[in-house]
Amino acid sequence: MKIEIDVDFEAEVASFYQSLGITQGPGDVQYRLILLVLAKNGEGRITRFSEIRRYTDDFADRGSIGSKMKTVFQLEGLVERVERGGYRITKKGMIAARFIQMTSEFYKKVKMTESLIERIP
Amino acid sequence: MLGLIVNASICASIMLASLGFIIAMRGSEDAGAQSKPTLYSFKLFWLLVGLLYFFEFVRIIAVYNGNFEIDKLIFEMSIIPFSLMSVPLVYFVVYLVRGSKTASTIFSSVLCVFGLYFSALVFLTPIKSPTLTYWSSMYDISDLFFPLYISVLYIVPILLIIGLLVVIIKRPIPKKIKYRITLSLVAISLVLDFSLVDKITQIPELQVASRIFVLIGVVFAFLAYFPPMSIKERLEPPLHYEYEEEVDEDRN
Numbered sequence: 001m002k003i004e005i006d007v008d009f010e011a012e013v014a015s016f017y018q019s020l021g022i023t024q025g026p027g028d029v030q031y032r033l034i035l036l037v038l039a040k041n042g043e044g045r046i047t048r049f050s051e052i053r054r055y056t057d058d059f060a061d062r063g064s065i066g067s068k069m070k071t072v073f074q075l076e077g078l079v080e081r082v083e084r085g086g087y088r089i090t091k092k093g094m095i096a097a098r099f100i101q102m103t104s105e106f107y108k109k110v111k112m113t114e115s116l117i118e119r120i121p
Numbered sequence: 122m123l124g125l126i127v128n129a130s131i132c133a134s135i136m137l138a139s140l141g142f143i144i145a146m147r148g149s150e151d152a153g154a155q156s157k158p159t160l161y162s163f164k165l166f167w168l169l170v171g172l173l174y175f176f177e178f179v180r181i182i183a184v185y186n187g188n189f190e191i192d193k194l195i196f197e198m199s200i201i202p203f204s205l206m207s208v209p210l211v212y213f214v215v216y217l218v219r220g221s222k223t224a225s226t227i228f229s230s231v232l233c234v235f236g237l238y239f240s241a242l243v244f245l246t247p248i249k250s251p252t253l254t255y256w257s258s259m260y261d262i263s264d265l266f267f268p269l270y271i272s273v274l275y276i277v278p279i280l281l282i283i284g285l286l287v288v289i290i291k292r293p294i295p296k297k298i299k300y301r302i303t304l305s306l307v308a309i310s311l312v313l314d315f316s317l318v319d320k321i322t323q324i325p326e327l328q329v330a331s332r333i334f335v336l337i338g339v340v341f342a343f344l345a346y347f348p349p350m351s352i353k354e355r356l357e358p359p360l361h362y363e364y365e366e367e368v369d370e371d372r373n
Contacts, residue, residue: 113292118153119217120302121146121160 003040003101007033007055013107026103030060030068038079038089039097049085124255124325125185131332132178138339139171146346158216158225163305165209167342170312173202174335184258193248196260200243203320204236204270207278210309214281218288235273242269256325263321275317282306297356304345311338 010032017027025031033055041047049066056065069087073079078093089097143164176199183191208229215225242265251258289302315334322328348356 113294115155115220116217116288116292117294117298118155119159119220120298121156121163 003036003097005033005036005040005055007058009104010036011059013104016107016110017103026100030056030065031072032100034065034068034073035078035093035097035100038073038087038093041089043089043091043094046082046086046088047079049087122185124329125181125257128256128329128332129178129181129185131329131336132174132181135174135332135336135339136171136178138336138343139167139174142339142343142346143167143171145343155220158222159213162209162213162216162229166206166213166309167339169202169206169209170316170335170339173199173206173316174332176202177332181257184253189251189258192251192258193260196251196258197244197248201240203316204239204274205233206313206316207274208233208236210278210313211281214278214285218285232274232277235269239265239269239274252323254325256329259323259325259328261323263323266317266321270317275313278313279310282310300348300352300356301345304341308338308341308345311335311341 011029014027014029014032017023017025020027034052037052037055038047041051049069052069053062053065069079073087073093074081076092077090078096079087079089082088146160146164176195180192180195180199183189183195211232212225212229215228216222219225243262246262246265248260248262251260286303286306289299289306294302312335315331315338318331319328319335322331344352
């Protein structure tokens with residue numbers, strides 16, 4: 001599964017879910033980006049913390065990303081810490097990443113339907 | 122001769138109904154900029170339908186007065202709106218689905234070229250004298266129709282309409298909009314199908330029957346945009362509802 005990460009698009013999708021009252025998970029841009037970076041490297045590769053920060057630095061500080069890694073990702077078993085500043089995504093994490101990709105597809109479908117409705121005379 | 126008058130009245134009704142529909146839709150022009158291209162192409166389609174049956178009306182009046190030269194000339198002229206009807210229709214469907222003016226212009230231009238080629242073909246080919254019947258004068262040009270008209274100018278818009286119907290039915294669209302677009306597409310396909318039957322048939326009764334179906338198609342289009350109150354109520358649930366004032370039991 002090839003994953004392309006577009007930070008602006010992920011922020012747009014997250015704000016869409018936030019507008020539906022879903023502020024966690026799909027509605028959290030940090031969660032989306034961390035998971036996508038981890039899934040991009042796959043189960044076999046170690047993802048460096050600095051690699052995640054390349055995508056999140058524009059809108060989140062180091063502390064909040066580190067805290068999210070600990071309190072959400074490690075705690076729920078989505079990643080395992082293999083070394084200092086190095087994480088590997090688990091099977092459970094891959095399921096979560098697939099779910100996040102599905103939320104992007106759902107967002108695209110909703111937007112397509114909305115624009116189709118706008119074009120109906 | 123009464124048959125000619127009945128036939129002419131049906132043609133006049135189709136013409137007036139389609140023109141009336143275009144005029145009635147003037148209010149929809151304040152709709153969003155996104156829907157303007159579809160609105161204009163939709164109106165253009167109904168204008169061509171009106172024009173086609175205006176020519177048919179004049180043609181029957183000419184036959185009634187025994188003027189067969191004018192009848193033949195008007196018959197040939199009526200082929201132009203008939204063959205160009207698919208052009209705004211293809212623009213309408215392609216723009217609705219893709220949202221790209223360029224793609225819809227390219228697709229409709231290709232069909233426009235085919236339509237003009239087809240019209241030229243009818244003009245340049247010598248047509249046999251018409252058969253005068255109780256209902257109308259019948260021209261036999263069905264040999265010209267099948268290869269070009271049906272394979273391009275008829276099949277393409279019909280397939281696009283079916284495709285659009287599938288897209289619309291599958292998507293979670295509000296009931297009111299789904300009703301409007303579905304009924305409009307059914308109306309368009311009725312008009313397209315029966316105007317083709319009208320042109321190729323050699324049975325005068327079938328021609329009159331197909332014109333009645335075209336008229337039903339125009340009525341359907343009208344009902345799609347201006348539904349009767351009973352349907353409107355089902356499509357738009359009332360915004361305010363009656364509620365019982367809650368009684369605060371502790372206060373009593």
